Amino acid sequence: MKGPTSSRNNEKASLFALLNIKSKERLVIETLTIFRTLKENHMDIFFTHVKGHCGILGNVRAKECISMPININVGISKCHWKRLSHQKLLVQWEEEYASSSKASHTKKFFPTVKYRLERNSFLVCSFKETQFLTGHGNFGEYLKRFHRQITNVCDCTEREIQNVEHIFRCLRDQDCRKILQQKLDISEKNWPVALINTKFSFLSFTEFVHTCNYI
């Protein structure tokens, strides 16, 4: 506790020191000169809180400089390399996901890998939700393909092939869909991507999955 508190106080103290434009401190004078030059060149300056130890090079170096003797060459930290490799992997993952001909149904829920990762905190899926998100499960089309059922046609009056897309318009499930629509107040045109947009929409979608009659 003492370390981070002390470190944050140092940063805060540095910002307050910059408010004293008549300061005789060399560092304050040099920093204010840089700010003035940037301002004269029409560049805006923002101060913002940055999460610690997440691999941002300038931030990591500033932290290291606080605890190290002056003029020591601090190099590039391990967490910065980790951050760079993580970013690079994400770019590759996105490219592979976008260019793959597979998972066309899943892409309707998750247009990008980033969209999925940003929802990691609440997207905990059971067997049933996974069936809906992948399209692989106890649906007529899938069961017939694996010879577990002789027909792939839904027994509603529409007589369509029963896959996930059909469940989203099946007449047997219109009451469940109506409840979901009322809860979320999102047009069905924006389904399915909007169904997992927030924690609330995902939980509502989960309820729908467990109440509709697709088998």
Ligand SMILES: [Zn+2]
């Ligand atoms: Zn049906």
